[in-house]
Amino acid sequence: MSQKIFVSAKEVAERAGVSRSAVSRTFTPGASVSEETRRRVMEAAEALGYHVNHLARGLMRNESGIVCLIVSEMDTPYRASLIRAISRHLQNAAKIAMLINTDRSDRSVDEALKLAISYRADASIVLSGMPDKSITDLCVKSGQRLVLINRDEERAGALMINLRDQEAARRAFIAFQRAGCRSFAFANSDVGTPSLMAREEGFRAAGREFGIDVTVERFGPTRYQSGVVLAQRLLTREVRPDAIFCANDLLACGVMDTARHQFKLAVPDDLCVVGFDDIEQSSWSSYQLTTFAQPVDRIAEEAVSWLSQPMTDDGQFCRMTADLVWRESVRGG
Amino acid sequence: MSQKIFVSAKEVAERAGVSRSAVSRTFTPGASVSEETRRRVMEAAEALGYHVNHLARGLMRNESGIVCLIVSEMDTPYRASLIRAISRHLQNAAKIAMLINTDRSDRSVDEALKLAISYRADASIVLSGMPDKSITDLCVKSGQRLVLINRDEERAGALMINLRDQEAARRAFIAFQRAGCRSFAFANSDVGTPSLMAREEGFRAAGREFGIDVTVERFGPTRYQSGVVLAQRLLTREVRPDAIFCANDLLACGVMDTARHQFKLAVPDDLCVVGFDDIEQSSWSSYQLTTFAQPVDRIAEEAVSWLSQPMTDDGQFCRMTADLVWRESVRGG
DNA sequence: CCCGCTCTTGCAAGCGTGTGCAAAGGTTTC
DNA sequence: GAAACCTTTGCACACGCTTGCAAGAGCGGG
Structure with a gap:
């Protein structure tokens, strides 16, 4: 039963009483076909359940779609x-x-x-x-x-x-400053993706611009669990950061959760966090994360x-x- | 520069000094080719950067992969x-x-x-x-x-x-009972997907089995925001549920967040929640959601x-x- | 030495399209 | 009425591949 499932242009042509080229042209935008033949072809195609074979079309046109x-x-x-x-x-x-x-x-x-x-x-x-x-x-x-x-x-x-990752990073820095933060950190994964590195560099540059030291920590893949580890490392430093810009919302979620549940810190009172991407979870009421939205x-x-x-x-x-x-x-x- | 990018089997054949069929057979598992020709074809193919054109192959074989x-x-x-x-x-x-x-x-x-x-x-x-x-x-x-x-x-x-959605729902019900819950609710979206309905029905059936009433609420798509709405509806009932089985982890996250932040309820002390899917977020420390893992x-x-x-x-x-x-x-x- | 067998190989016919070309038909212009 | 033109149509080839078929090569047995 499985054989001969597809109808070809040839069969459509026969049913419509035209040549196979006419069928082909009907389904080729911009080709020259009279209104009358187009109508008859379309009718036959509909009745037979014809679809242009894109494998063949791709083969001919040398572009597959x-x-x-x-x-x-x-x-x-x-x-x-x-x-x-x-x-x-x-x-x-x-x-x-x-x-x-x-x-x-x-x-x-x-x-x-x-x-x-x-x-x-x-x-x-x-x-x-x-x-x-x-x-x-x-x-x-x-x-x-x-x-x-x-x-x-x-x-x-x-x-x-x-x-404009660097520009965004600078805005994050300024937001932290406005919030009265003193000790700035950047939480990154260690995969070194260009965009993540640009955010890190932008944040560092802002630190230099404003004469403030920036702590950078990198760990693991760009995921929630890495955020957990990064928070543990950052929040046990002698000078505990009160502002963490995370390369990514997932990291930020991990950082926030760990700060709150493990270190009993209040966000944003004890610690300010900014993320990047604006994933759906950032808007969840457990996070309410301030972040940069990717368009x-x-x-x-x-x-x-x-x-x-x-x-x-x-x-x-x-x-x-x-x-x-x-x-x-x-x-x- | 863009024209004539791909090499065809013909060119490979010429370079290897064999027929086009030999090339084709080399790339067809199970076809009959001598070790010697295969080697020469492979060599030529490698040198020319030849890839079988799957559009053409699919056209012939009538199966595309x-x-x-x-x-x-x-x-x-x-x-x-x-x-x-x-x-x-x-x-x-x-x-x-x-x-x-x-x-x-x-x-x-x-x-x-x-x-x-x-x-x-x-x-x-x-x-x-x-x-x-x-x-x-x-x-x-x-x-x-x-x-x-x-x-x-x-x-x-x-x-x-x-x-086995129904079976899972029954297990959830029993877990709630063991936890000493009294008032059972099921939170569902209103899209009516079969698997979601099966969970609802399984939970209802367990209620009948144990002679306990089950409240069911349905709303919106199967997403976090619907969970928020569902929690608002369920938790303002005269008899407030202390056990909510959610059709889905996303709903469960919405329910938990709303219960905690809006209704100031403690999970699991005031309210037990079970979800379904075991999405990554369920393991985040803000949720620590008990749930059924989809394999x-x-x-x-x-x-x-x-x-x-x-x-x-x-x-x-x-x-x-x-x-x-x-x-x-x-x-x- | 020839027959029959197995393994390999090339030929050529397709798979379902797009499209250049030329012919046919129709319309306009002078 | 003929010439010039445009639109539409069919023919036939090309795209890159697979595969049935038959022929060739090699080989052992009788």
Whole structure:
């Protein structure tokens, strides 16, 4: 029963009493078909349940309509919301997303990527923190368009979307100062993703600018549990920080929870915390975290719309501002 | 510069001094090629950077290696972790995932699905709560294999993975009883997903079994904010519940936060809460939620491995147990 | 030495499309 | 009425691959 499920253009043509080319042209935007034939073709197609075979179309046109999403730790709230936004925008643009999971850095990633290339994906959107350049190399070598989100890698022909991380870090610093904080710390993971490092550097720079010492601690992956460890390290220092800027909301949640439950500190009275990303959890009443919102939807929109624009030779930068969302984890505001 | 990027089997054949068929056979597992030719082909392929064009291969073989993931609310922690697990397992099986976002129930979903079908996806894995049968109809009609996760829809030829929701609900009920709770409530969203309804029904049934009344409240989508509203409704009742089983961890987080911060209740002293899914947030120290763990990885493994098995005509059921993870939101334990 | 067998290889026919080209048909212009 | 033009249509080839088929190569047995 499973054989011969799909109808081909040929069958539609026969039913409609036209040539196969006419069918093809009916489904090709901008092709020359009379209103009458188009109508008859559409009718026959409807009746037979015809869908253009995109494998064949991709083969001919040498463009598949496939966009691959290269992403690690996709179950992280920020990443997940970005994937969602991108997939929605791709769908609106009549493109389709292929998902490549780069969590394990072993050869399986390479295989998956090669697989995606084998499907002749037109473009790749990289939202993986992993700074593995060989991956993006492979994409470019395969003639794909490339969108890099929150990476500092510079590439001819690619679209690079970044946030003004340093500027945000400076704003966080100033917010802490306004709240009357004295001892400043930055809590980072040790993965060294460009955007995270930019936040750290921005915070350090603000410290230098205002002549205030900044303590920096780094540990583990960019997750809640690392926040716990970072808080334990920072809050047992001789001079206990009363302001912690976290590279990420997940870290911030870990820091807040640990400060409150393990060290019995009140936030924001004893300790001010600022995060980054504005994940959903930050708005939960246990956290009410003051944080910088990534313009997720605008990032997705920008990335997808760029894919439909004609290719330029040089790279293009797109810097966005992360707005500060005031909640309750910093005094004042 | 962009033209003529990909090398074809023909070019590899020329370089290796063999026929195009030999190249094809080299990359077809189980085909008949001598060790010598295989070596020479591989060498040439390596040198030229050849990848089999899966569009063409899919066209010939009438199977594409593409599996589409049909999912709504993919930024929800449970869904995101499931997507991650599935994509990893698919990659190991040398298949590739296409992502279909069914958040908006308008025509764009239909379009996206048709698009996936146009790529001749071999299978669909549905982890969308949305009970839109027309979607799965379309998949089956296109000869796809179908995996339904946490849906009660019954389908010939499909694999249906479900949890023993009712049994879990009964265990929750008993845990509440052991903790000495008197007044039982179930907090549900109003989307009516089968698995959520099964939990509700299981909890109700346990109430009948033990001769205890169960209050049920339903509201909104299955998210944190609904939990807030549900708690407000439940905790202002004349007889205030001291045990709330939530259909979902997100609801549970909303319920706990509201109970604590708005109603100044202590969990678990004044109120016991049990959730479902065991999302990451449940283990955060602000919640320490006792909950049922979905065996995410086993679900993914089961789904993917089934895709590689020969098709049987009748449907196949796979029921898994959700283990109770004891934390601190229920007394005793 | 020939037959039959196994293993390998090339040929060529497809898979379902898009599209250049030329022919056909229709309309306008002079 | 003819010429010039535009629109529409069908033919046929190309895209890169798989695979049935038959022919070739090698080899042992009778």
